[in-house]
Amino acid sequence: MKALDFSPSVLAALGAAALFGASTPLAKLLVEGLSPFLLAGLLYLGSGLGLSLVRLIRDRGWKPTGLPAAEWPWLLGAIASGGIAGPVLLMAGLAQTSAATASLLLNLEAVLTAVLAWVVFRENADRRIVLGMVLIVAGGVLLSVPASGEATTDLAGPVLIAAACLAWAVDNNLTRKVSASDALFIAGTKGLVASAANLGMALFLGASLPATSILLPAMLVGFLGYGVSLVLFVLALRGLGAARTGAYFSTAPFIGAALAILLLGEPTSLSFWLASALMATGVWLHLTERHEHEHSHEALEHHHRHLHDAHHQHAHDFEWDGREPHAHPHHHPALTHKHAHYPDIHHRHKH
Incomplete structure (x- = not known):
C-alpha cells in the first residue's frame, strides 16, 4: 500500500481549498442581499488590504517586491485575466444563468487549469494524476447537479461563465510562473486590483457601501477565504505545479457544502455522499503519487x-x-x- 504524502505543498493546497470553500456559506450568512459585484469587491478588498498589512508588518515597513523584471509580464497577465476579466465575466454570466447551472459550470476551472498546464505549459502528468483529476471534478459536478433538474436554455450565460473559468485557468498557470516570488505580494496585489475592478463596477451600477456591521465581517471573510487562501494556493503552485494544485483546490465545493450542512442545517443527499466518495478517491490517488526518474537541472x-x-x-x-x-x-x-x-x-x- 502506498504511503500518503502530506507534504507542506499538499497541505497548502488543501488548506487553500478549505478556506475558499468555507467562504461561500460564511458569505451567505453575513452579506446576503448585496449585489454580486459589491460582494465580490468587498471580499477582494479584505484580501488585498489584509495581505498588504500583513506584508508591511512582516517586513517592518515597505520593501521592494523582489520580483525579477522577467516575471512582471506573467504577474500582470495573471492579474488581468484572473483579477479583472474573470470576475467581470462571471458576474455577467450569473445575470443570465441559474445558480445551479453556474455552480456546475464553475467546475470547468480545474479542468481548464489542468489542460493548459499539460498542453500549453508542458507540465508532467501520469495516468494516476489524470484519473484523480477526473474523479475530483466528477464529484464536483455531481455535487452541483440540482435535484430538480433545473437547467437553462440560454447559451449566453453559460458561455460567459465558461470564459470566466478559462480566465482563471490562465491566471493559475501564469501565477505558477511567478510562484517562487513573495506569495503575500502576489496575492495582495491580485486582491487590490480585483477589488478595484469589482467595486468600481458595483458603484457604477448604483450600489452603495453597506453598514460597518456588514462591511467589516465581509472583509474578514475575504481576507481568510480569498486572501490567505490565495497565499496558500501560490505556495502550493510553487511546490506542486498548476494541475495538481488545481485538482486539490477543486475540492472546495465539497468543503463548502459540508460546512453549509453544519452551519446552515442544510439536508444531505445521496449525491452529496457519492460526490464525497469520488473526491476522496481522487485526492487519495494524488496523495499516493510517486514520480521518480533521473533528471537534469539547468x-x-x-x-x-x-x-x-x-x-x-x-x-x-x-x-x-x-x-x-x-x-x-x-x-x-x-x-x-x-x-x-x-x-x-x-x-x-x-x-
Missing part, C-alpha cells in the same frame, strides 16, 4: 524562501545567522540526479 538563478536541501547546496556571500528557511537571490548549478519529485519550481523539465 543552471538557474532565482529568489525564494528555501532550506539547504539537495537543491540548495550553496555558500553565502553575506553574514548568515543559520536560520532556515530563509530567502535571498541564489544560484543553482547544473545538476543531474534521481529522486521523487513534483513539477515544482525546480522540476519543470521535459519527459
Whole structure:
C-alpha cells in the first residue's frame, strides 16, 4: 500500500481549498442581499488590504517586491485575466444563468487549469494524476447537479461563465510562473486590483457601501477565504505545479457544502455522499503519487524562501545567522540526479 504524502505543498493546497470553500456559506450568512459585484469587491478588498498589512508588518515597513523584471509580464497577465476579466465575466454570466447551472459550470476551472498546464505549459502528468483529476471534478459536478433538474436554455450565460473559468485557468498557470516570488505580494496585489475592478463596477451600477456591521465581517471573510487562501494556493503552485494544485483546490465545493450542512442545517443527499466518495478517491490517488526518474537541472538563478536541501547546496556571500528557511537571490548549478519529485519550481523539465 502506498504511503500518503502530506507534504507542506499538499497541505497548502488543501488548506487553500478549505478556506475558499468555507467562504461561500460564511458569505451567505453575513452579506446576503448585496449585489454580486459589491460582494465580490468587498471580499477582494479584505484580501488585498489584509495581505498588504500583513506584508508591511512582516517586513517592518515597505520593501521592494523582489520580483525579477522577467516575471512582471506573467504577474500582470495573471492579474488581468484572473483579477479583472474573470470576475467581470462571471458576474455577467450569473445575470443570465441559474445558480445551479453556474455552480456546475464553475467546475470547468480545474479542468481548464489542468489542460493548459499539460498542453500549453508542458507540465508532467501520469495516468494516476489524470484519473484523480477526473474523479475530483466528477464529484464536483455531481455535487452541483440540482435535484430538480433545473437547467437553462440560454447559451449566453453559460458561455460567459465558461470564459470566466478559462480566465482563471490562465491566471493559475501564469501565477505558477511567478510562484517562487513573495506569495503575500502576489496575492495582495491580485486582491487590490480585483477589488478595484469589482467595486468600481458595483458603484457604477448604483450600489452603495453597506453598514460597518456588514462591511467589516465581509472583509474578514475575504481576507481568510480569498486572501490567505490565495497565499496558500501560490505556495502550493510553487511546490506542486498548476494541475495538481488545481485538482486539490477543486475540492472546495465539497468543503463548502459540508460546512453549509453544519452551519446552515442544510439536508444531505445521496449525491452529496457519492460526490464525497469520488473526491476522496481522487485526492487519495494524488496523495499516493510517486514520480521518480533521473533528471537534469539547468543552471538557474532565482529568489525564494528555501532550506539547504539537495537543491540548495550553496555558500553565502553575506553574514548568515543559520536560520532556515530563509530567502535571498541564489544560484543553482547544473545538476543531474534521481529522486521523487513534483513539477515544482525546480522540476519543470521535459519527459
